[in-house]
Amino acid sequence: MVQFHLHSVIALLVAGASLTSGLAVQNATNVSPAPDVTSPLTLSASRWIWNSATTTANAQIGLRKDFTPPLGKALIAAEIIIAGNNRFQLYVNGDYLGAGDRPRFGHRFCVDLLPSFNVFAVNASTTVSGSGGVSGGLIATILLTYTDGTTDTLVTDSSWRVKQAPPAGWETLGFDDTTWAVATVVGSYGVSPWQTVVVALPADPPVVSFANVAWVWTDVVPASGTVPAGSRAFRSTFVPDPNQVPASATIIISADNAYTLYVNGVTIGSGSSWPTAQRYTVNFTSRPTELVLAVLATNTVASAAGVILSMEVNMVPSGRNNCTAGVFLMTDGSWKSTKDLIPAGFEQPGFDDSTWPAVVGEGAYGVAPWDTLTIATVATPVAV
Ligand SMILES: *[C@@H]1O[C@H](CO)[C@@H](O)[C@H](O)[C@H]1NC(C)=O
Ligand SMILES: *[C@@H]1O[C@H](CO)[C@@H](O)[C@H](O)[C@H]1NC(C)=O
Ligand SMILES: *[C@@H]1O[C@H](CO)[C@@H](O)[C@H](O)[C@H]1NC(C)=O
Numbered sequence: 052m053v054q055f056h057l058h059s060v061i062a063l064l065v066a067g068a069s070l071t072s073g074l075a076v077q078n079a080t081n082v083s084p085a086p087d088v089t090s091p092l093t094l095s096a097s098r099w100i101w102n103s104a105t106t107t108a109n110a111q112i113g114l115r116k117d118f119t120p121p122l123g124k125a126l127i128a129a130e131i132i133i134a135g136n137n138r139f140q141l142y143v144n145g146d147y148l149g150a151g152d153r154p155r156f157g158h159r160f161c162v163d164l165l166p167s168f169n170v171f172a173v174n175a176s177t178t179v180s181g182s183g184g185v186s187g188g189l190i191a192t193i194l195l196t197y198t199d200g201t202t203d204t205l206v207t208d209s210s211w212r213v214k215q216a217p218p219a220g221w222e223t224l225g226f227d228d229t230t231w232a233v234a235t236v237v238g239s240y241g242v243s244p245w246q247t248v249v250v251a252l253p254a255d256p257p258v259v260s261f262a263n264v265a266w267v268w269t270d271v272v273p274a275s276g277t278v279p280a281g282s283r284a285f286r287s288t289f290v291p292d293p294n295q296v297p298a299s300a301t302i303i304i305s306a307d308n309a310y311t312l313y314v315n316g317v318t319i320g321s322g323s324s325w326p327t328a329q330r331y332t333v334n335f336t337s338r339p340t341e342l343v344l345a346v347l348a349t350n351t352v353a354s355a356a357g358v359i360l361s362m363e364v365n366m367v368p369s370g371r372n373n374c375t376a377g378v379f380l381m382t383d384g385s386w387k388s389t390k391d392l393i394p395a396g397f398e399q400p401g402f403d404d405s406t407w408p409a410v411v412g413e414g415a416y417g418v419a420p421w422d423t424l425t426i427a428t429v430a431t432p433v434a435v
């Protein structure tokens with residue numbers, strides 16, 4: 052059996068990655084071209100915080116940070132980078148901005164603020180227990196911009212307020228958190244097991260990599276690691292956060308032994324030699340409100356079998372979200388797969404995979420027998 056790295060286990064334990072299901076992107080056709088901005092933000096001065104140094108499994112906690120500008124200054128906007136273990140949902144002044152569930156892959160949000168008093172609230176939870184910073188953690192940096200062009204920076208630290216199982220309405224502007232405890236700092240940025248956090252920012256070329264991404268296969272990987280020959284289908288569905296509209300994506304993928312990749316039912320490409328992964332560019336000309344990744348993978352002879360995929364999606368600004376946000380998608384425990392038969396139309400967005408079992412992780416990128424891969428770029432973008 053292949054050993055997991057701890058962070059892979061944590062990532063794979065997260066059930067149901069579709070955190071944002073049920074939230075429709077509003078006015079997805081009303082989008083303008085994305086200005087390509089480089090964020091000045093870093094998490095290096097921020098701390099991982101939680102409600103205590105020892106995490107209770109399946110606990111939900113509320114974290115709040117109030118901010119009132121200095122006299123004579125008026126706030127205009129905030130840019131936020133944030134990551135959590137396992138799961139966070141971010142609210143500003145009670146408005147839901149979005150969610151994430153991978154501690155080593157951060158999210159970026161931009162939002163307009165009220166001139167004076169503002170509240171940043173994070174709904175966080177973890178599925179596993181732990182102590183000494185090993186389990187629950189939330190880290191963020193918030194850049195505040197004033198009308199005069201000056202800025203201030205907020206970081207997660209012991210000035211945040213925290214409450215386990217907070218009462219209804221705790222995320223709103225008017226809620227009084229003065230009786231809440233102050234947050235416990237469980238580690239500095241860079242601490243194990245999370246180490247550094249990659250934030251999906253628009254970059255040319257994109258920074259997508261396989262680092263910390265899991266190889267997966269169906270839930271029937273024998274202890275010997277020798278998987279029967281045959282084809283299996285894999286699927287993952289992603290619903291963007293509100294006001295985030297996919298503009299383009301870079302996908303890197305390999306499979307032992309062969310694959311065909313589809314996004315929203317469109318064939319992106321194929322590969323049949325796992326030591327060389329392919330890098331594809333997708334142009335979301337249809338401005339989709341949901342992304343369905345589907346992979347048909349074939350194990351040509353009884354042997355090891357696996358699929359690994361990593362994807363960076365860049366969004367166009369829309370509605371209140373006025374920066375070029377991005378998100379990383381990757382093979383993990385939220386993917387689903389068939390055990391044997393490949394149903395017709397499995398690659399189509401509308402296909403119902405609700406009865407498919409979740410995949411199993413076979414270890415993070417770098418694990419034997421695959422070790423590191425080379426990546427060949429497929430130059431022509433595919434329109435989806
Ligand atoms: C969508 O965008 C159009 C064009 O800007 C605007 O007229 C309309 O009110 C918007 N609809 C919603 C629901 O925001
Ligand atoms: C926070 O997360 C919990 C589940 O962990 C959910 O029930 C709740 O609706 C979320 N939102 C708020 C504002 O508490
Ligand atoms: C994506 O598609 C749009 C609309 O067809 C086009 O203008 C743009 O050049 C394309 N981008 C790339 C990178 O191909």
Ligand SMILES: *[C@@H]1O[C@H](CO)[C@@H](O)[C@H](O)[C@H]1NC(C)=O
Pocket residue numbers: 086127128163368373374
């Ligand atoms: C986003 O909003 C802020 C504050 O209004 C403004 O300074 C900035 O130029 C906007 N960015 C974009 C890309 O529209």
